[in-house]
Amino acid sequence: MKKIVVQTIGLSKTFKGPLPVHAVQSVDLTIEDDEFTAIVGPSGSGKTTLLNMIGGLDRPTSGSVSVNGLDLNKLSDHELTNFRLKHIGFVFQSFNLIPVLTARENAEFILLLQKYPRIEREQRVLQLLNEVGLQDKVDSRPSQLSGGQQQRVAVVRALASKPDFVIADEPTANLDSKSASNLLDIMERLNREEGITFIFSTHDQRVIDRARRVITLVDGKIASDERR
Amino acid sequence: MIIEKLAWRNIWRNRRRTFITLSSIFFAVILSSLMMSIKEGMYSLMIQSAVGSYSGYLQINTSDFTSDGTLDNGFVFTQAMSDDLNGIKSQIKAIPRIENFALSAYGDKTRGTLVLGTDIIAEKELTQIDERIISGSCLSRNDKGVLLGKGLAEYLNIAVADTIVLLGQGYHGTSAAGKFAVKGIVSLGSPELSKQLVVMDLGNAQQLYSAPGVITQLNIWPSEDAGLQTSKTLLAGIVGNEMDIRTWKEVMPEIDKMIQADRVEGYVFMFILYLVISFGIFGTLLMMLVERAYEFGMLLSIGMKRMSLAFMVWLEALFLSLAGAMIGIAGAIPVCYYFNQNPIRFGDEFNEMFEEYGFEPIMKASMDLGIFFEQALIIAALSSILALYPVLKIFTMNILSSRQS
Numbered sequence: 001m002k003k004i005v006v007q008t009i010g011l012s013k014t015f016k017g018p019l020p021v022h023a024v025q026s027v028d029l030t031i032e033d034d035e036f037t038a039i040v041g042p043s044g045s046g047k048t049t050l051l052n053m054i055g056g057l058d059r060p061t062s063g064s065v066s067v068n069g070l071d072l073n074k075l076s077d078h079e080l081t082n083f084r085l086k087h088i089g090f091v092f093q094s095f096n097l098i099p100v101l102t103a104r105e106n107a108e109f110i111l112l113l114q115k116y117p118r119i120e121r122e123q124r125v126l127q128l129l130n131e132v133g134l135q136d137k138v139d140s141r142p143s144q145l146s147g148g149q150q151q152r153v154a155v156v157r158a159l160a161s162k163p164d165f166v167i168a169d170e171p172t173a174n175l176d177s178k179s180a181s182n183l184l185d186i187m188e189r190l191n192r193e194e195g196i197t198f199i200f201s202t203h204d205q206r207v208i209d210r211a212r213r214v215i216t217l218v219d220g221k222i223a224s225d226e227r228r
Numbered sequence: 229m230i231i232e233k234l235a236w237r238n239i240w241r242n243r244r245r246t247f248i249t250l251s252s253i254f255f256a257v258i259l260s261s262l263m264m265s266i267k268e269g270m271y272s273l274m275i276q277s278a279v280g281s282y283s284g285y286l287q288i289n290t291s292d293f294t295s296d297g298t299l300d301n302g303f304v305f306t307q308a309m310s311d312d313l314n315g316i317k318s319q320i321k322a323i324p325r326i327e328n329f330a331l332s333a334y335g336d337k338t339r340g341t342l343v344l345g346t347d348i349i350a351e352k353e354l355t356q357i358d359e360r361i362i363s364g365s366c367l368s369r370n371d372k373g374v375l376l377g378k379g380l381a382e383y384l385n386i387a388v389a390d391t392i393v394l395l396g397q398g399y400h401g402t403s404a405a406g407k408f409a410v411k412g413i414v415s416l417g418s419p420e421l422s423k424q425l426v427v428m429d430l431g432n433a434q435q436l437y438s439a440p441g442v443i444t445q446l447n448i449w450p451s452e453d454a455g456l457q458t459s460k461t462l463l464a465g466i467v468g469n470e471m472d473i474r475t476w477k478e479v480m481p482e483i484d485k486m487i488q489a490d491r492v493e494g495y496v497f498m499f500i501l502y503l504v505i506s507f508g509i510f511g512t513l514l515m516m517l518v519e520r521a522y523e524f525g526m527l528l529s530i531g532m533k534r535m536s537l538a539f540m541v542w543l544e545a546l547f548l549s550l551a552g553a554m555i556g557i558a559g560a561i562p563v564c565y566y567f568n569q570n571p572i573r574f575g576d577e578f579n580e581m582f583e584e585y586g587f588e589p590i591m592k593a594s595m596d597l598g599i600f601f602e603q604a605l606i607i608a609a610l611s612s613i614l615a616l617y618p619v620l621k622i623f624t625m626n627i628l629s630s631r632q633s
Contacts, residue, residue: 086531
């Protein structure tokens with residue numbers, strides 16, 4: 001039986017205002033180790049809000065999120081920051097990297113914050129950069145990299161500290177077909193070979209086609225949950 | 229180390245803006261350094277003129293003399309005291325003096341004068357009085373003649389080899405009267421002294437005032453190595469605790485107060501100058517905060533602590549300001565050095581005004597490194613205060629809103 005990485009119970013998020021928005025409503029969800037899951041749905045369906053709560057970036061209005069059995073609601077802001085640093089890898093849609101650092105420095109960033117020893121840090125990052133085909137770009141700044149290359153560096157950064165899972169919020173949204181395909185190949189291989197759990201939010205059909213589990217959200221509720 | 233590296237590289241992200249900010253700091257530091265350097269240079273001249281070439285940096289007298297500076301409150305300068313002072317002469321040099329008043333007369337003119345009875349050998353060594361003789365010659369030990377300040381000689385219309393009459397009150401009510409040959413005319417740094425000073429040998433003055441062995445004060449010149457405080461401690465061991473050992477600031481508080489008041493004026497000008505550039509620095513910090521809101525949100529999302537992020541932003545402000553200050557100091561040093569080597573001389577119209585205050589009518593920049601470091605400290609403090617705003621913003625920043633910016 002596989003280990004449960006993420007579990008949400010009755011997870012809801014309502015944004016207050018003159019017209020309250022129920023972005024996520026009573027979502028019960030379990031994500032197991034090694035999953036390659038895409039959360040899909042139209043704009044405004046609550047994908048990003050759900051991912052933000054799973055990633056400890058936002059707190060639910062009601063319900064709970066547990067990561068490896070730890071209830072995120074019980075953590076303070078400071079503890080949540082530490083938790084994100086050590087347990088979750090993030091890949092965002094764009095502008096993922098720090099412009100003044102090279103690809104290698106960007107990839108090392110999380111390890112530096114975690115105070116990894118230099119040799120271990122360098123070995124890990126160079127190996128990953130090599131795996132994603134960026135061995136020739138280690139000293140390039142983000143402005144010298146293509147969008148696809150930047151996303152690959154972001155993936156390396158997310159994976160460098162061996163997190164429990166990686167959250168990727170529309171990682172291919174700004175990429176051309178070839179770059180998107182390349183990136184997906186890499187993530188799929190890392191999932192298959194290294195057993196890394198990926199959770200995507202996307203409406204990119206290319207991502208949906210590759211996912212082994214597709215959760216569809218409509219109006220903040222799970223409309224379907226398809227395993228392939 | 230990554231935080232420091234990030235901060236340094238971040239300030240060069242918008243090079244044009246950084247250069248504009250650096251330029252504003254550069255010019256402010258040059259202006260401020262030059263102004264303070266010239267002010268301090270003038271204070272040094274003033275102190276040199278009033279203190280170094282006449283009164284010394286410390287004065288020993290009885291505590292009664294401190295409150296009532298008359299000859300009656302003088303003290304006997306013993307051989308033991310003289311021997312003890314000789315023993316520490318590598319650190320401290322002293323001139324025993326009598327200062328008293330007398331009415332001087334020549335022909336049909338009279339004027340109140342300050343009679344200075346002094347050890348003429350020590351005087352030559354410490355105040356170089358012999359180098360200020362403009363007419364006649366200097367006194368020698370046990371000389372019976374006197375030296376007159378240039379202003380006094382001009383007023384009395386008296387020349388070398390003429391005889392001046394002095395009339396005054398001696399020790400404990402005795403009369404003091406005497407005729408003295410004018411041996412030389414002295415040009416003094418202070419015009420006030422020049423108008424009233426009569427210098428004579430210490431023994432001669434003790435005889436005039438019927439005060440054998442008595443002096444009113446010991447004026448002290450510490451060596452450069454021995455500071456005022458160390459010298460005070462050393463001297464207290466020699467003269468005992470009953471005597472007052474006062475610094476020149478205590479002896480001549482009016483000079484110190486004038487310097488302090490003028491310094492405050494300088495600080496006000498400096499405050500205005502730095503206030504203007506602080507708007508420039510603050511503008512840069514605000515732009516940086518707005519432009520990088522998304523990036524800050526991303527950094528917080530991936531697990532960077534707010535404290536680390538705030539520290540990075542504070543360092544950016546500090547690096548930017550200190551870089552400007554360093555360039556400014558590097559630019560200010562040669563400018564100040566030029567005005568140190570080539571003092572600005574005032575025209576005749578300013579001579580009288582400056583002479584009233586008792587110093588030369590020149591503006592000479594000081595090369596005291598403290599002035600330049602002070603600029604760096606002010607800039608560092610200023611940028612630290614200005615950086616509080618972005619730092620507070622980071623601590624209250626909403627991660628998700630930032631990432632939507």
